[in-house]
Amino acid sequence: MSTTFRRRRVPPIPPVLIVGGGVGGLTLALSLHEREIPCIVLEAATEVKQLGVGINTLPHAIGELAALGLLWALDAVAIRTRELRYLDRFGSRIWTEARGVHAGHEMPQFSIHRGRLHEVLWKAAMERLGPKAMRTGMRLVGFAQSGDSVTANFANGSSIRGSALVGADGIHSVVRGKLHPADGGIRWNGIQMWRGAVDWPAFEGGDVMIIAGDMAEKLVLYAIGPGATPGTRLTNWVVCARIGDASQPPPREDWSRAGSLEDVLPHVARFRVPWLDVEALVRATPEFWEYPMCDRDPLPFWTQGRVTLLGDAAHPMYPVGSNGASQAVLDARALAAALATKPVEAALAGYEKERLPATRELVLSNRLGGPERVVDVVSERAPDGFERLEDVIGTEELAAIARGYAQMAGFAR
Numbered sequence: 418m419s420t421t422f423r424r425r426r427v428p429p430i431p432p433v434l435i436v437g438g439g440v441g442g443l444t445l446a447l448s449l450h451e452r453e454i455p456c457i458v459l460e461a462a463t464e465v466k467q468l469g470v471g472i473n474t475l476p477h478a479i480g481e482l483a484a485l486g487l488l489w490a491l492d493a494v495a496i497r498t499r500e501l502r503y504l505d506r507f508g509s510r511i512w513t514e515a516r517g518v519h520a521g522h523e524m525p526q527f528s529i530h531r532g533r534l535h536e537v538l539w540k541a542a543m544e545r546l547g548p549k550a551m552r553t554g555m556r557l558v559g560f561a562q563s564g565d566s567v568t569a570n571f572a573n574g575s576s577i578r579g580s581a582l583v584g585a586d587g588i589h590s591v592v593r594g595k596l597h598p599a600d601g602g603i604r605w606n607g608i609q610m611w612r613g614a615v616d617w618p619a620f621e622g623g624d625v626m627i628i629a630g631d632m633a634e635k636l637v638l639y640a641i642g643p644g645a646t647p648g649t650r651l652t653n654w655v656v657c658a659r660i661g662d663a664s665q666p667p668p669r670e671d672w673s674r675a676g677s678l679e680d681v682l683p684h685v686a687r688f689r690v691p692w693l694d695v696e697a698l699v700r701a702t703p704e705f706w707e708y709p710m711c712d713r714d715p716l717p718f719w720t721q722g723r724v725t726l727l728g729d730a731a732h733p734m735y736p737v738g739s740n741g742a743s744q745a746v747l748d749a750r751a752l753a754a755a756l757a758t759k760p761v762e763a764a765l766a767g768y769e770k771e772r773l774p775a776t777r778e779l780v781l782s783n784r785l786g787g788p789e790r791v792v793d794v795v796s797e798r799a800p801d802g803f804e805r806l807e808d809v810i811g812t813e814e815l816a817a818i819a820r821g822y823a824q825m826a827g828f829a830r
């Protein structure tokens with residue numbers, strides 16, 4: 418007698434729907450793929466372009482990207498930051514600290530063009546997950562949960578069913594808006610930022626990050642990649658100035674809004690850096706952007722059943738302390754690890770429990786200046802500059818501010 422076995426069709430596991438193919442969403446896609454958990458990236462943009470300017474990523478986040486096999490690809494386009502130097506606006510030195518491997522970390526801190534970081538992640542995700550899992554032109558407009566699945570709805574009229582939905586859709590997150598319809602929205606502190614990058618002769622060895630001034634009037638300078646010639650670097654600059662106050666609505670927050678020389682040059686004139694002509698650097702930049710310094714209030718929860726938030730959608734913060742992209746990477750790795758070991762709803766809840774309190778602290782600390790409070794304190798006490806730093810602030814007080822923040826951001830040694 419012969420027995421024939423009919424193979425039972427096992428229905429495929431619905432994928433994790435990742436809304437937003439930015440730094441956080443792509444790191445999550447690569448991390449889920451590594452753990453053989455099916456997922457789809459659903460990105461609103463119709464075309465993937467190199468957008469943005471400089472960004473810094475801290476050693477613990479680079480360690481996570483290295484675990485995904487991306488260290489060498491990043492190294493080829495980034496700068497390994499050696500030192501961070503805080504100056505007052507007259508160019509006098511306040512505080513210096515070694516960074517990344519130079520501070521004894523196993524991994525470097527990378528100063529990198531946001532578009533190049535994004536390109537490395539996008540290419541890796543395309544190669545590993547394949548184009549069917551990397552969908553552009555998919556602008557999420559809503560979602561509905563039922564039983565063991567969630568259905569995402571898009572502006573183009575299509576719908577996709579998944580086992581979970583992760584809102585990695587940035588500071589204006591639609592997913593966040595649906596989970597928290599009464600959320601207070603974008604908060605502006607009255608500071609405008611102008612940001613640009615240009616090929617420029619390397620300064621101070623080509624791998625030093627400078628922060629000068631104070632929270633209200635700040636200059637940030639660092640190289641973010643090799644230059645057009647061996648002696649130059651793609652050099653990122655940011656000029657911040659208070660142009661309003663927190664009671665006003667912010668100027669339109671759009672990462673691609675062009676800035677003008679007329680607006681920025683009066684603020685540039687306030688800074689002196691001994692070995693760099695900042696005005697010439699700004700004038701030489703063919704195009705640059707303006708963006709208000711914005712964040713949103715920390716949320717009481719990120720997760721509802723099979724839906725959660727990640728990166729800027731969950732915890733947009735002021736760009737101080739190099740944490741925006743770094744924390745999105747850490748979120749992604751924590752969420753992938755949770756999904757690999759627990760049922761979906763428990764995994765999302767566990768991820769939130771791990772990540773919400775830590776990022777909440779950072780959002781709040783960044784409102785007070787984060788580690789950059791070292792320049793604020795000096796500027797408050799010596800607004801017209803100083804002869805001897807020790808008359809203004811002691812080394813211990815400076816160290817306490819810088820180390821306290823490193824502890825909170827999880828990269829202290």
Ligand SMILES: Cc1cc2nc3c(=O)[nH]c(=O)nc-3n(C[C@H](O)[C@H](O)[C@H](O)COP(=O)(O)OP(=O)(O)OC[C@H]3O[C@@H](n4cnc5c(N)ncnc54)[C@H](O)[C@@H]3O)c2cc1C
Binds near residue numbers: 557587727
């Ligand atoms: C164009 C752009 C330029 C930037 N430039 C800089 C910079 O120069 N310096 C800096 O410090 N930070 C910059 N940022 C922010 C920085 O990338 C983030 O703070 C950080 O990397 C965290 O990333 P994220 O993935 O959480 O969010 P983001 O990097 O903002 O990514 C969010 C993604 O979601 C997509 N998206 C938005 N809405 C929807 C929707 N409804 N449906 C589907 N997809 C959606 C967006 O197109 C984007 O790709 C920029 C962000 C963007 C989008």
